[in-house]
Amino acid sequence: MKYKRSERLVFMTQYLVSHPNELIPLTYFVDQFNQAKSSISEDIRIIKHVFEDDGIGTIRTTAGAGGGITYHPEISTERAKEIVADFKEVLETNDRLLPGGYLYMSDIMGNPSLMNDIGELIATMYKDEEIDAVVTIATKGISLANAVARKLNAPVAIIRKDNKVTEGSTVSVNYVSGSTRKIETMVLSKRTLKEGSSVLVVDDFLRAGGSISGVMNLMEEFSAKIVGVSVLVEAKEVANRKFKDYTSLLKVSDIDEYNQSFVVEEGNCIQYIESNN
Amino acid sequence: MKYKRSERLVFMTQYLVSHPNELIPLTYFVDQFNQAKSSISEDIRIIKHVFEDDGIGTIRTTAGAGGGITYHPEISTERAKEIVADFKEVLETNDRLLPGGYLYMSDIMGNPSLMNDIGELIATMYKDEEIDAVVTIATKGISLANAVARKLNAPVAIIRKDNKVTEGSTVSVNYVSGSTRKIETMVLSKRTLKEGSSVLVVDDFLRAGGSISGVMNLMEEFSAKIVGVSVLVEAKEVANRKFKDYTSLLKVSDIDEYNQSFVVEEGNCIQYIESNN
Numbered sequence A, B: 001m002k003y004k005r006s007e008r009l010v011f012m013t014q015y016l017v018s019h020p021n022e023l024i025p026l027t028y029f030v031d032q033f034n035q036a037k038s039s040i041s042e043d044i045r046i047i048k049h050v051f052e053d054d055g056i057g058t059i060r061t062t063a064g065a066g067g068g069i070t071y072h073p074e075i076s077t078e079r080a081k082e083i084v085a086d087f088k089e090v091l092e093t094n095d096r097l098l099p100g101g102y103l104y105m106s107d108i109m110g111n112p113s114l115m116n117d118i119g120e121l122i123a124t125m126y127k128d129e130e131i132d133a134v135v136t137i138a139t140k141g142i143s144l145a146n147a148v149a150r151k152l153n154a155p156v157a158i159i160r161k162d163n164k165v166t167e168g169s170t171v172s173v174n175y176v177s178g179s180t181r182k183i184e185t186m187v188l189s190k191r192t193l194k195e196g197s198s199v200l201v202v203d204d205f206l207r208a209g210g211s212i213s214g215v216m217n218l219m220e221e222f223s224a225k226i227v228g229v230s231v232l233v234e235a236k237e238v239a240n241r242k243f244k245d246y247t248s249l250l251k252v253s254d255i256d257e258y259n260q261s262f263v264v265e266e267g268n269c270i271q272y273i274e275s276n277n
Helices: A005-018 A026-033 A037-053 A077-091 A112-125 A142-152 A210-221 A269-275 B005-018 B026-033 B037-053 B077-091 B112-125 B142-152 B210-221 B269-275
Strands: A057-062 A068-073 A133-137 A156-159 A170-176 A183-189 A198-206 A225-235 A247-256 A261-266 B057-062 B068-073 B133-137 B156-159 B170-176 B183-189 B198-206 B225-235 B247-256 B261-266
Touching: A005 A026, A005 A037, A005 A068, A005 B005, A005 B037, A026 A037, A026 A068, A037 A057, A037 B005, A068 A112, A077 A112, A077 A247, A077 A261, A077 A269, A112 A142, A112 A225, A112 A247, A112 A269, A112 B142, A133 A142, A133 A210, A142 A156, A142 A198, A142 B112, A142 B142, A156 A183, A170 A210, A183 A210, A198 A210, A210 A225, A247 A269, B005 B026, B005 B037, B005 B068, B026 B037, B026 B068, B037 B057, B068 B112, B077 B112, B077 B247, B077 B261, B077 B269, B112 B142, B112 B225, B112 B247, B112 B269, B133 B142, B133 B210, B142 B156, B142 B198, B156 B183, B170 B210, B183 B210, B198 B210, B210 B225, B247 B269
Parallel strands: A133 A156, A133 A198, A198 A225, A225 A247, B133 B156, B133 B198, B198 B225, B225 B247
Antiparallel strands: A057 A068, A170 A183, A247 A261, B057 B068, B170 B183, B247 B261
């Protein structure tokens, strides 16, 4: 079967979008379409041009025997602003405030289309970092970690608060929960994360930062390097957070349980993207 | 800016692939490209043709005022076989057997590219069902549920074994764990799942089926209709499983802890796809 250029473009675009951050040998498409390399290169030039002009991502070409092309999702600042605005609108909806001033966010974490968009945003923020794994804490962070890891094409390592028989041997650390001041334990399966990995830590909510500090200690046990910490929402009015270097999509403050109200502002993620461009 | 057909095809393809199971009004593309509806329709015809010929999915057109096009991921049986074979190869690797005859699978659940493929496979199996939510049990099932839900464009509802302050009011049921015979509790936040939803239940591993039976009881409390149960791996030699109607990608048997060996076979998922076509 002979493919026309239009058909090749459709196939190649869907293939690239389905394989983010994965090196695809040019020969894969050459064989698929039984076409000269020069035609395939011209197809890629067209795709690259649309992806870059429309803020979808970049396509990088690696030359040589082991070479090929890689699609890196990388959204425009404009698109990032839209995503943050959409997320803000969802977070601001009524009835989200729970007893104790906690925010109900399970609907957000369970919204695959929103998670996908946010995954692209966070992947864009850390696009210039080498990331070997995305690390998160069970249960709430998992959906976010999956979304980010999918775009980075990196494995997910899930830290648990209990020790399960299905994890094999584990490393654990104790930490002080910043909100409750209780001592808790977190556990990571040894084989989930290679020694010396570069990791991106993501989580749903940042309050006092006790659990993220725990993650940092646990990462030391794995000789891992933390290249970034990114959270969906941070509580704004926290005086003594244990670390300063993180990104957030949104900030909440003035939580008033009695009147069921709170204030949502943009976090530093847009600033972070702008300063990296 | 004027887009050529080739450029429109690239943009539209990536947009459709990024918005599975979402109705996109034709006017979205008409406005985006400032083009006549007839040109856009011709573009869609080309994309549809490639998607269907290459086992990527179908594109359905809905006529009328609220109409548009929807991309349904739907892989070919051939592709489904490849995915199962890839998964089998990964599961068969050494050192997966843990004390007690458990299988280490965290690397599999944490592999976003494999999860994405498996998500497409499971979405293909249940393509003709109306699915309002994908339900799973924390922690292990979450990554699978996310991958399936992304393709179905449905929300994820996560059942937990503990009651968290961030979940709001919950419904809980007790169940007997089939393997350990212990009585355990599972909990679902009330607002995570609408009353009367049609749900697809997914999980990583099916042993005696105690937890899936628990999920079934919990779904009754939500007046939910279970349209399917799908697991990555089932233990083959279980005599009295509490339910029969489920799909699996792989079956394991002859687990021999002493010799660190076990046998992996294909589950019934390919059969299921073939009988539905």
